[in-house]
Amino acid sequence: MSRFLPDRYTLLLIAVVAASSLFPATGQAGDVLKIATIAAISLLFFLHGARLSTAAIVAGAKHVKLHAAILACTFLLFPLLGLGMQAAFPGLLSPALWMGVIFLCLLPSTVQSSIAFTSMARGNVPGAICAATASNLLGTLVTPVLVAFVLHKQGGGSGLADAGRVMLQLLLPFALGSLMRPWIGEWARRNNKLLGKVDRGSILLAVYAAFSAAAAQGVWHSFPPQDMAVLVGINAVLLGVVLFVTARGARLLGFSKEDEITLVFCGSKKSLMSGIPLATVLFGPADMGVIVLPVMLFHQMQLMVCAVMARRYAQREDAAGDAPAAASPRGA
Incomplete structure (x- = not known):
């Protein structure tokens, strides 16, 4: 049953949401929190730039057909499904x-979980490294443009200004981290666990800031509780269709x-690590x-779903590997 339960980090996210809703940061504390969040997110992308290795990416970059299919799912199939569902059931x-x-x-797609599940399921790991990394890098530029184009009529995004803020707050720190990699890359590799905590801490801080501002604005009273159940159903349909x-x-x-x-x-993945920083830049509090x-x-x-699928893929590969050994006595 542990496969179906939330992981520790998700429980922390839930706790942060509850804490920010009960004790939102307002006034001067809210201003300080906003500055701290921007600094933490910039640090997160700086460290990602410092840790990113190019060797495995170059090795996996040759499968153009696979990468094109992944990018098409991420930036074409998903938006078409979401917009189609909204058009069909707006209420x-x-x-x-x-x-x-x-x-x-x-x-964009995730990096760590995409690679981890691909490895667990015995898939093409170098290809996953290349594809997931490319998706995140492109997402830093493509997502703000798509938000400005798709959500502009609904109040989201403001065109080139949003893209400029993303480049300043996210892409510039990432580029600086990449430039510093010859000097700090080995240190970052040795301290990967520590920097992973920095990543998660940055996201927790951004989540607290986001939901704190939402609670202060009375967002939780703006939609009925049953919307949560409907939202879960819509997410399940999105994930199920894309997996199929x-x-x-x-x-x-x-x-x-x-x-x-x-x-x-x-x-089939969507990145929480990229989503919250991008939302911090693109949308109002x-x-x-x-x-x-x-x-x-x-x-x-x-x-939860991909953990189960990865185990089944791995078991299928194990069964296929055992089949010739089981058949050899009969063929002797």
Whole structure:
């Protein structure tokens, strides 16, 4: 049953949401929290730039067909599904929650969990490293543009100004971290666990700031409780459809089983680590809590479902490896 329970980090996220809703930071404390959040998110992207190795990415970059399929799922299939569901059932959710769902669909893929599940399932790990990293790098630029284009009529995004803020707060620290990698890359590699805590701490701080501002603005009274159940259902449909399309699409495209696994786990993910920083830059404090709520729910759902799928892929590979050994006595 532990496979289906929230992990420790998700429990921390839930605790932070509860704490920020009960004890929101307002006034001067809210201003200090906003500055601290911007600094923490910039540090997060700086450290990602310092840790990113290029060797494995170069090795996995040659499979253009696989990477194109993953990017198409991330930045084309997901948005089309989200917009289609909103157009077909606009009354299922409030406009703010629909904006959060669409924002979820516009986010890049995850890096760590995509690679971890691909490795667990015996997939193409170098390809997953390349694809997930490329998705995150492109997402820093592509997601703000898509938000400005898709959500502009609904009040989200403001065109080039948003892209400029993203480049200043996220892409510039990442580039500086990459430039510093010859000097601090080895230190970052040795202290990966410590820097992982910095990553998670930055996200927890951003979540507290987001939901604190939402609570101060009375966001939780702006939509009925049953919207939460509907939101869970919409996230489940999104995840289920994308998992089905990626698995079937990989077979139609003639991918190997290893590449199918990579497409399934990289093409179906949405990044909480990138989503909250991007939302911090792209949306106002009053909207942040509702905007990131679909992302947080989808994050936990994708971890639980993909953990089960990765185990089944691995068991299937183990069974296939044992089959010749079992058949050899009969053929002797």
